[in-house]
Amino acid sequence: MLTELxxxxxxxxxxxxxxxxxELTEAHLFGIGALNPRLNAFLTVTAEQARNQAKAADAAIAxxxxxxxxxxxxxxxxxxxxxxVRTTAASHILGPFVPPYESTVTANLLADGAVFVGKTNLDExxxxxxxxxxxxxxxxNPWKRRQDESAVLVPGGSSxxxxxxxxxxxxxxxxxTDTGGSIRQPASFxxxxxxxxxxxxxxxxxxxxxxxxLDHPGPFARTVQDSAILLGSMASHDxxxxxxxxxxxxxxxxxxKRGVKGLRIGVPKEYRVDGxxxxxxxxxxQGINWLRAAGAEIVDVSLPHTKYGLATYxxxxxxxxxxxxxxxxxxxxxxxxxxxxxxxxxxNTRAAGFGAEVRRRILIGTYVLxxxxxDAYYLRxxxxxxxxxxxxxDAFANVDALITPTTPSxxxxxxxxxxxxxxxYLNDLFTVGANLAGVPAISVPAGxxxxxxxxxxxxxxxxxxxxxxxxxSAEIERAAGFSALPQLRAGV
Amino acid sequence: MALDPTTIRRIxxxxxxxxxxxxxETLSQELNGILGWIEQLNEVNVDGVEPLTGGAQMAMKxxxxxxxxxxxxxxxxxxxxxxxxxxxxxxxxVE
Numbered sequence: 180m181l182t183e184l185x186x187x188x189x190x191x192x193x194x195x196x197x198x199x200x201x202e203l204t205e206a207h208l209f210g211i212g213a214l215n216p217r218l219n220a221f222l223t224v225t226a227e228q229a230r231n232q233a234k235a236a237d238a239a240i241a242x243x244x245x246x247x248x249x250x251x252x253x254x255x256x257x258x259x260x261x262x263x264v265r266t267t268a269a270s271h272i273l274g275p276f277v278p279p280y281e282s283t284v285t286a287n288l289l290a291d292g293a294v295f296v297g298k299t300n301l302d303e304x305x306x307x308x309x310x311x312x313x314x315x316x317x318x319x320n321p322w323k324r325r326q327d328e329s330a331v332l333v334p335g336g337s338s339x340x341x342x343x344x345x346x347x348x349x350x351x352x353x354x355x356t357d358t359g360g361s362i363r364q365p366a367s368f369x370x371x372x373x374x375x376x377x378x379x380x381x382x383x384x385x386x387x388x389x390x391x392x393l394d395h396p397g398p399f400a401r402t403v404q405d406s407a408i409l410l411g412s413m414a415s416h417d418x419x420x421x422x423x424x425x426x427x428x429x430x431x432x433x434x435x436k437r438g439v440k441g442l443r444i445g446v447p448k449e450y451r452v453d454g455x456x457x458x459x460x461x462x463x464x465q466g467i468n469w470l471r472a473a474g475a476e477i478v479d480v481s482l483p484h485t486k487y488g489l490a491t492y493x494x495x496x497x498x499x500x501x502x503x504x505x506x507x508x509x510x511x512x513x514x515x516x517x518x519x520x521x522x523x524x525x526x527n528t529r530a531a532g533f534g535a536e537v538r539r540r541i542l543i544g545t546y547v548l549x550x551x552x553x554d555a556y557y558l559r560x561x562x563x564x565x566x567x568x569x570x571x572x573d574a575f576a577n578v579d580a581l582i583t584p585t586t587p588s589x590x591x592x593x594x595x596x597x598x599x600x601x602x603x604y605l606n607d608l609f610t611v612g613a614n615l616a617g618v619p620a621i622s623v624p625a626g627x628x629x630x631x632x633x634x635x636x637x638x639x640x641x642x643x644x645x646x647x648x649x650x651x652s653a654e655i656e657r658a659a660g661f662s663a664l665p666q667l668r669a670g671v
Numbered sequence: 672m673a674l675d676p677t678t679i680r681r682i683x684x685x686x687x688x689x690x691x692x693x694x695x696e697t698l699s700q701e702l703n704g705i706l707g708w709i710e711q712l713n714e715v716n717v718d719g720v721e722p723l724t725g726g727a728q729m730a731m732k733x734x735x736x737x738x739x740x741x742x743x744x745x746x747x748x749x750x751x752x753x754x755x756x757x758x759x760x761x762x763x764x765v766e
Contacts, residue, residue, distance in 0.1 A: 279746040378726035392725035421731055490709045501686060510759050512750035521762050526689035538688055543705060545686040546674070556709070561722030563715050568723055600701065601708050617726025
């Protein structure tokens with residue numbers, strides 16, 4: 180089955196001419212045709228474009244010009260602008276928007292020979308942890324509860340479509356964005372590796388903005404090595420993003436082989452929260468034991484402000500969102516709903532175009548930035564954010580990486596946690612710290628819960644030291660030997 | 672700091688989002704729930720702490736103040752809901 184190959188295996192197979200890029204692409208398009216009507220992982224399938232790219236890849240291979248991703252079918256979160264291909268952010272407000280330009284990250288992937296099979300579903304404007312806020316309907320997680328195969332589970336969010344697509348073998352890898360956990364939480368829910376690199380490692384240019392100081396593009400893949408190959412292509416210095424880091428991109432693939440012998444791995448005690456399911460706690464301990472057995476030294480550390488991460492996030496992210504989303508005014512692109520006067524047109528357009536969660540966050544953001552409340556909310560949150568960064572800086576003075584669970588639970592069912600926004604927000608309890616501090620973090624599948632659903636462990640690294648995070652993640656992957664498969668996948 | 676319907680009306684106007692009167696009560700409950708939960712930040716001692724604006728652990732770069740892009744109005748206007756020649760068109764603002 181071509182769809183079961185890893186990116187590394189497919190690259191070797193293409194190079195050895197065991198199959199060609201067009202066959203590889205067709206196998207994935209066939210899977211999409213069979214499963215996407217049910218999963219709703221893709222909002223747009225770009226079959227013709229993919230076939231042309233695969234043909235070009237075969238020509239390049241024939242000329243002996245293989246690059247890092249030549250002929251590899253990838254899925255792109257529909258938050259990345261793709262030239263000539265409709266981009267929605269899973270919102271009605273973008274209407275029929277077709278970008279006249281290509282985001283830097285997707286341009287980097289294309290320059291490395293990748294094939295794009297389509298644009299994936301997400302929570303509207305990446306605001307959510309379940310993919311339930313998409314204006315184009317929810318995504319079904321290809322994994323099923325062993326005891327109840329009829330329950331439809333969420334893939335997590337916001338990058339739920341990307342995670343479902345890679346888990347169901349509809350693409351070999353995917354791009355995502357992570358503002359509070361939106362790559363790592365769906366990766367954990369779908370049994371994938373998800374990487375949120377350091378802030379500044381991947382350009383945000385051409386990515387629809389949610390919260391600019393927290394948004395991080397990154398990859399999904401089925402192995403740590405594959406995710407390293409993807410990040411190596413996506414990362415670059417980009418003068419068009421003023422926060423893009425002007426530093427060389429290391430060889431992440433090589434870093435996966437380093438091992439963990441002699442590394443100091445921190446275990447933050449504040450992540451041991453009340454009410455954490457015993458199986459998640461047990462898996463965390465198992466991960467610690469694996470690393471110790473592989474020669475790492477385990478060190479207890481403290482990140483004292485961990486419990487304030489989510490509240491800080493829910494001031495900073497809506498504040499930045501209320502500012503970023505001001506551009507959707509019905510004038511230059513996207514939806515317009517007419518009104519008698521200009522201000523009516525604005526109000527009507529934004530009421531009709533934004534979904535409930537997006538409107539809620541814009542209103543919260545507008546409030547915390549408004550005169551009289553700025554100091555009490557926004558400025559205070561920025562100060563707590565400084566303390567959270569200080570926690571990480573202090574911890575990393577003593578350790579090389581941190582290990583924690585990725586999420587407080589396995590995938591839940593569609594409709595659960597919908598009554599109270601805060602219940603949904605708690606999904607990001609363990610992931611949001613890395614966004615506030617800008618440090619790299621990887622979720623790696625490490626085991627199954629009692630329902631047979633995947634659970635991930637999170638490895639966090641020092642700023643711009645993705646290499647150590649990859650080395651530790653690869654060790655977890657080796658030790659865990661995670662081989663379980665989702666029930667819904669191409670070719671089954 | 673509870674949000675009453677009058678305050679919701681004011682921030683909705685600032686945010687340019689039309690909100691129907693019959694939605695104000697529900698919105699007020701939802702937003703107060705979130706703000707009440709956020710109030711936990713008041714426990715943190717932030718005396719003398721400098722606010723952190725972003726996750727970038729580096730100095731911002733400067734660039735030359737020079738035009739390096741542009742000159743394609745048709746591309747810029749291609750997605751406009753309404754246009755008039757080389758301009759975006761909006762409802763009449765000035766009588």
